[in-house]
Amino acid sequence: MHHSDLKERDENSADIFIELIAQGLGKAPGADLWRHLMAVDLSFFQSPLAEEIRDEGRAEGRAEGKAGAILRVLDRRGIDVSDEDRERIASCDDLDMLDLWLDRAITAASASEVFVED
The missing domain is CATH 1.10.8 (Helicase, Ruva Protein; domain 3)
Structure with a gap:
């Protein structure tokens, strides 16, 4: 499922999934990749994590x-x-x-x- 699919289905659920995955990855090597992938287009998310990822990008x-x-x-x-x-x-x-x-x-x-x- 692509993050745009989540947006079309349920923006609140997408926000929760993105946050939970990021928290679960913590400092693991995949965490930076996850943030990079999610930074592509998070303009529709308003969560603190989404804003942090945009700022980092x-x-x-x-x-x-x-x-x-x-x-x-x-x-x-x-x-x-x-x-x-x-x-x-x-x-x-x-x-x-x-x-x-x-x-x-x-x-x-x-x-x-x-x-x-x-």
Whole structure:
């Protein structure tokens, strides 16, 4: 059964099923996949969990976009970036840190200057 099928049948039941499955998965490896799948279109759900999943999806998208921008700026400027630094940038979900790194990437002479501690 697809989540849109649930919506057509009974929105309240769909909401309950989504919440129960998410709670049952807890921190299991499948929990992130479940949240990702349910984030596709939860606009019709108004539960706190649905809103949390939408917020996580938006934040994750912003982080991915900023990480991509940092790597693009460094690439276009001809700055070598190690696989380790690429992973550090790509895996970061701190939007403030990503903003700082993006600002630094514009003028940094090397990738290490992007990460310098203040």
